[in-house]
Amino acid sequence: xxxxxxxxxFYPRPEQEHLLRRTLGCVxxxxxxxxxxxxxxxxxxxxxxxxxxxxxxxxxxKKQEDLQFLNEVSCVPLQQGLRHLQTAYTNFFVGRxxxxxxxxKRNGGSAEFTKSAFKWKDGKVYLAKCSEPLNIRWSRQLPKxxxxxxxxxxxxxxxxxxxxxxxxxxxxxKLEPVAQSVGLDAGISSxxxxxxxxxxxxxxxxxxxxxxxxxxxxxxxRKEKGSRNRDKARVKVARIQxxxxxxxxxxxxxxxxxIVRENQTIAVESLAVKNMVKNHKLARxxxxxxxxxxxxxxxxxxxxYSRTLVKIxxxxxxxxxxxxxxxxxxxxxxxxxxxxCPHCGTHHDRDVNAARNLLAxxxxxxxxxxxxxxxxxxxRKAGATKQKPKS
Numbered sequence: 083x084x085x086x087x088x089x090x091x092f093y094p095r096p097e098q099e100h101l102l103r104r105t106l107g108c109v110x111x112x113x114x115x116x117x118x119x120x121x122x123x124x125x126x127x128x129x130x131x132x133x134x135x136x137x138x139x140x141x142x143x144k145k146q147e148d149l150q151f152l153n154e155v156s157c158v159p160l161q162q163g164l165r166h167l168q169t170a171y172t173n174f175f176v177g178r179x180x181x182x183x184x185x186x187k188r189n190g191g192s193a194e195f196t197k198s199a200f201k202w203k204d205g206k207v208y209l210a211k212c213s214e215p216l217n218i219r220w221s222r223q224l225p226k227x228x229x230x231x232x233x234x235x236x237x238x239x240x241x242x243x244x245x246x247x248x249x250x251x252x253x254x255x256k257l258e259p260v261a262q263s264v265g266l267d268a269g270i271s272s273x274x275x276x277x278x279x280x281x282x283x284x285x286x287x288x289x290x291x292x293x294x295x296x297x298x299x300x301x302x303x304r305k306e307k308g309s310r311n312r313d314k315a316r317v318k319v320a321r322i323q324x325x326x327x328x329x330x331x332x333x334x335x336x337x338x339x340x341i342v343r344e345n346q347t348i349a350v351e352s353l354a355v356k357n358m359v360k361n362h363k364l365a366r367x368x369x370x371x372x373x374x375x376x377x378x379x380x381x382x383x384x385x386x387y388s389r390t391l392v393k394i395x396x397x398x399x400x401x402x403x404x405x406x407x408x409x410x411x412x413x414x415x416x417x418x419x420x421x422x423c424p425h426c427g428t429h430h431d432r433d434v435n436a437a438r439n440l441l442a443x444x445x446x447x448x449x450x451x452x453x454x455x456x457x458x459x460x461x462r463k464a465g466a467t468k469q470k471p472k473s
Contacts, residue, residue, distance in 0.1 A: 083250040083251060083252055084250070084251040084253075084255065084385075084386055085248070085249075085250060085251075086248070086249060086250075086251045087246050087247065087248040087249070088222065088224065088246070088247050088249075089244055089245070089246045089247075090218045090219060090220060090221060090244065090245050090246075090247070091218075091219050091221075091242065091243070091244055092216045092217055092218040092219065092243050092244070092245050093217045093219070093243065094216060094217065094243055095214065095217070098209075098212055098214070098216065099243075101155070101211060101212065102193070102209075102235060102237070102243070103237075104151070104154065104155055105155040105156065105159055105193050105235075106190075106191035106192070106193055106235075106237060107187070107191075108151065108152050108155050108159075108160060109159050109160060109162075109163040109191065109192075109193050110163075110185040110187065110191055111152075112140060112143070112152070112160045112163050112164065113163045113164070113166070113167055113185050114184045114185055115139075115143065116136040116139065116140075116163075116164055116167055117167060117182055117184060118184075119131060119136065119139060120136070120167075120171070132168065133164055133165060133167075133168040136164045136167070136168075137161065137164055140152075140160060140161070140164065155211065156195065156199045156209075156210035156211055158194075158195055158196055158198060158199035158210065159193035159194055159195060159199070162193075162194040162195075162196065163193075163194075166194075167182060170182040188239060188316065189239055190236065190237040190238045190239050191236070191237055192234055192235065192236040192237070193234070193235050194232060194233070194234045195209060195210065195232070195233045195234070195235070196231075196232055197230075197231060197232075200230075200233045202229065202230050203215075205223075205224075206218075207230070207233060207245065207247070209233070209235070216245065218245060224247065224249060225249075225251050225252060225253050226252075227252045228249040228250065228251060228252060229249060229250075230247045230248065230249045231248050231249060231250065232247075232248040233245060233246070233247055233248070234246040234248070238320070238324060239316070239317070239320035239323075239324075240317055240320035240321040240323075240324050241317055241320075242324070255386045255387055255388075256387060256388035257343065257387045257388060257389070259346055259388075260344070260345065260346045261346065262344060262345050262346060263345055263346055263347035263348070263349070263441060263444070263445065264276050264277050264278065264341065264344075264345040264347075264348055264349070264437075264441060265277035265348075265349040265350075265436075265437040265438060265439070265440035265441025265442075265444060266341070266348065266349065266350045266351075266437060266440065267351070267400065267401075267433050267434075267436040267437040267440060268350070268351065268353065268371065268373045268376070269284070269371075269433055270284060270364070270367045270368070270371055271284060272284060272433060273285075273337070273371060273376075274337065274341075274376075275433035275434055275436070275437045276341075276437055277434070277437040277438045277440070277441040279431075279434050281433065281434075282337060284370075284371060285329070285330075285333055286367075286370060287326050287329040287330045287333070287370060288326055288366065288369075288370040289370070290329075291322055291325065291326050294322055295319065295322045295323070295326075298315065298318050298319045298322055299319055301315050301318075302315040302316055302318075302319055330370070330372050330375070331372075331375065334372055334375055334376050334379055335379065337376070338376060338379040338380050338383055339383065341380070342380065342383045342384060342387055342389050343387070345389065346389060346390065347389070347390045347392065347444060347445070348380060348384065348389065348390070348391050348392070348444075349392045349394060349440045349441050349443065349444025349445075349447075350377055350380065350391065350392070350393060350394065350440065351393070351394050351395075351396060351398070351400060351440060352377075352393040352394065352395060352396050353373055353374075353377070353396060354396055355368065355373055355374045377393075392444040392447050394440050394443055394444060394447070398439075398440075398443060400435075400436040400437075400439040400440050400443075401414055401432055401433075401435065401436040401439075402414045403435075403439050404423040404425065404426065404428060404430065404435075405428075405430065405435050405438045405439050405442070406423065406426050406428040407423060407425050407426040407428070409423055409424070409425035409426065411423075411424065414432070418432065419431070419432050419433075420432060
């Protein structure tokens with residue numbers, strides 16, 4: 083079985099929306115209170131508080147007169163909020179994330195319901211304390227025989243409601259093996275260059291909506307803080323940003339699904355996107371390309387469909403290495419898109435050459451597990467610590 087989650091838009095009835103908004107507010111309050119308690123305990127008493135202690139605190143909070151409203155919503159999302167806080171701390175301590183932040187009302191919010199807090203009956207979802215099912219727009223049906231294990235309700239900043247249904251997919255999604263393999267070189271002018279020589283154009287979704295977004299943000303900046311008009315302007319900005327995000331994800335899904343279906347082995351470069359966006363001149367273009375999301379989609383789709391994804395070390399000189407003789411040139415600025423090998427004279431397209439080098443190394447790694455980190459790379463010996471993006 084494969085663990086999956088499908089997301090759907092839904093339209094709650096007035097009484098359902100009232101209850102859901104109260105639930106999100108209670109989840110946010112419990113999360114923020116627990117975060118404040120854990121932070122204060124550490125800085126004042128050097129004491130670490132874990133999930134069990136915050137769960138006991140929640141029981142005490144429910145007994146307080148000014149917090150009686152916590153008993154009016156399902157207790158499951160509140161407990162799940164504390165578990166999410168524990169996960170956030172775990173990620174912080176192992177270095178995967180920054181210190182947890184307080185949740186804000188303007189960012190919407192989410193509430194997670196486990197099996198004890200919702201009912202799945204006749205293809206409909208009934209949440210705890212709701213007598214009627216949610217009005218979900220089923221863009222696709224759950225697989226036959228699938229039973230939801232967790233339901234997460236989200237309100238995004240633009241005021242739209244979404245529900246994410248998690249389940250174990252009983253279907254066998256493995257595709258028949260194919261002989262074709264491909265190397266992928268991510269870029270900006272071309273979103274992806276394949277080792278076959280094909281270049282997939284970058285739609286640049288942000289640029290298409292940039293003027294609308296700029297006008298909406300200017301209008302928002304003129305509104306008085308705390309006013310109703312400012313809230314309306316904020317929602318308008320959020321809707322444009324959501325449209326950009328949806329367009330980007332939709333395009334990436336189409337590209338990655340096609341690549342996974344057509345190839346047995348896929349070799350990509352493990353890009354450090356967080357470091358690359360620190361370059362303010364290229365940060366917007368890199369973020370709009372969605373390289374991190376693309377690699378993430380390739381990872382789980384390869385797992386679903388029984389394909390092999392090989393990640394090549396980010397310091398491998400894929401662009402500077404001649405695919406014909408293996409000669410590595412010292413410098414290759416971003417403005418040089420084609421070059422001739424000084425050793426063998428072969429003419430290279432920068433991106434196609436990089437994709438072919440990634441494919442060749444990917445075969446080596448997948449077959450014998452060899453390392454591709456260039457221990458004697460001149461750029462490394464010079465102390466280069468920042469990775470430059472490819473365009």
